[in-house]
């Protein structure tokens with residue numbers, strides 16, 4: 001099902017089957033070039049598949065943006081251990097709701113992507129780790145897997161070859177941290193979602209202590225198009241160092257929030273104004289988060305000339321992340337946003353390392369006090385310092401994910417923090433806004 | 442412990458889904474699917490799962506306390522989960538939470554006296570573009586307003602009235 005109208009600005013590659021009748025069925029899939037790329041890949045050498053993915057300039061869609069072809073090439077060729085494919089469908093980064101659509105509308109595309117990855121490293125089993133809240137997707141995925149077995153796209157001797165591959169779904173049970181790759185692998189083994197020390201990275205020691213390709217749903221879903229139409233064609237859709245399209249989840253104060261497939265390098269202003277229909281109620285843009293709540297916030301002024309791609313966003317010290325774009329209008333209280341974001345990280349911190357466990361808890365308390373109007377001027381500096389001291393000092397990147405946006409909130413919106421000082425109530429709460437107006441009279 | 446035929450089939454499939462000697466992997470899925478039927482993770486279930494995957498009950502206990510969706514106490518027949526994370530907060534999720542809590546007269550992770558509804562303020566549920574969003578058990582509801590929520594809750598009540 002689609003939950004929002006498509007936009008004419010979209011370039012539909014991964015979402016091309018969305019909206020077709022029975023789009024999740026293998027019948028529809030096979031009628032629309034389904035499993036053609038797998039057939040092609042079966043005749044290719046593993047190095048050739050990886051080369052095609054490298055040419056495509058596909059970068060990981062789960063958050064870090066690591067080049068996918070390169071990641072696949074790290075899997076040792078001569079390991080005596082079995083190799084595994086693991087799909088990260090934990091999708092829990094606030095602002096992100098795209099993997100859900102890819103599985104719901106086109107589960108066979110994901111299976112085909114897993115098969116292509118498997119061929120490139122000679123893996124024979126794959127697991128799809130789906131967050132517990134997405135129970136309905138397990139049913140959809142299990143049905144697609146059963147269909148693929150029936151039609152000879154999973155199991156033994158696939159399409160008459162010697163290649164065999166089995167796919168399984170696996171449910172999470174509510175933990176943001178289990179989206180972090182090494183915590184996910186622990187969880188997959190029936191343990192608490194506490195991350196592993198890295199290196200070794202999953203490519204070398206992953207699922208069941210064996211070499212593993214672990215990618216986001218959207219990353220795997222790009223593989224069939226890359227093999228079918230060629231890596232160069234996929235690369236050409238994007239910008240020089242980032243190929244293809246990105247499923248972009250627009251949310252917040254927009255007239256037309258929704259998930260849209262946009263080519264990499266899409267202009268931010270056009271994305272907000274045309275794709276997203278502009279800010280609702282005729283308000284002005286105050287700020288936006290480009291890729292999920294872990295990314296540093298950007299101001300309206302920073303949007304000028306900015307494009308949605310890894311390098312352009314890195315230049316302004318933010319990130320493309322998972323593609324969760326959260327748009328805030330001029331009436332948004334940034335202190336409240338900072339507090340809500342920190343409440344999330346404090347709740348989700350797995351507690352394993354001290355800078356993150358204690359840091360997120362302290363920051364949550366400080367921000368709460370601030371928003372309640374009991375903040376002190378020195379707290380503004382303290383919040384920034386605490387967050388900066390977490391950076392790079394935590395066991396896994398969740399600590400950074402909590403610190404980075406916080407630093408950006410206090411640095412870019414210091415005036416809003418100051419407006420909450422000395423017992424002053426939040427000036428952005430509608431009730432207080434009225435009171436402030438009366439006082440002015 | 443006797444399980445429903447559906448659960449027996451699920452468990453059997455799960456035990457063969459992982460590499461040899463890795464049956465422990467089935468723990469969390471087993472607990473989740475069983476909890477759906479039993480309404481909670483009972484001590485009996487902990488022991489049953491432990492036995493089937495070759496762990497100690499303590500090892501199961503240790504894992505299940507980590508995961509927010511696994512619970513040892515029963516929830517309401519309808520567990521209402523309201524997202525107040527960033528995208529939902531910006532579009533009225535916090536007000537929706539207040540409304541629901543006032544209406545049902547229960548707070549975070551509380552169960553109403555008759556056991557019909559329970560309530561939870563949840564983190565992002567992956568429906569940000571169609572915010573504010575809630576889940577009732579596993580069902581998603583998008584663009585939820587206080588009025589829409591009232592209708593939904595009333596609908597569940599009347600559908601269950603005998």
Ligand SMILES: Cc1cc2nc3c(=O)[nH]c(=O)nc-3n(C[C@H](O)[C@H](O)[C@H](O)COP(=O)(O)O)c2cc1C
Pocket residue numbers: 059060061062063064065066088089090091092093176177178179180181182214215216217219220396397398401
């Ligand atoms: C705290 C945390 C949560 C994460 N959550 C997710 C997630 O829900 N989905 C996802 O694909 N990647 C998530 N990641 C990124 C993964 O660790 C990993 O980099 C990614 O799945 C690799 O796939 P890719 O190369 O295709 O992006 C998370 C990372 C961190 C640190």
Ligand code: SF4
Pocket residue numbers: 177195348349350351352353354356357394395396397398399400
């Ligand atoms: S940074 Fe440390 S405490 Fe935070 S989630 Fe990672 S390992 Fe756990």
Ligand code: FES
Pocket residue numbers: 094095096524525526527528529530564565566567568569572574
């Ligand atoms: S923030 Fe509420 S569903 Fe994502």
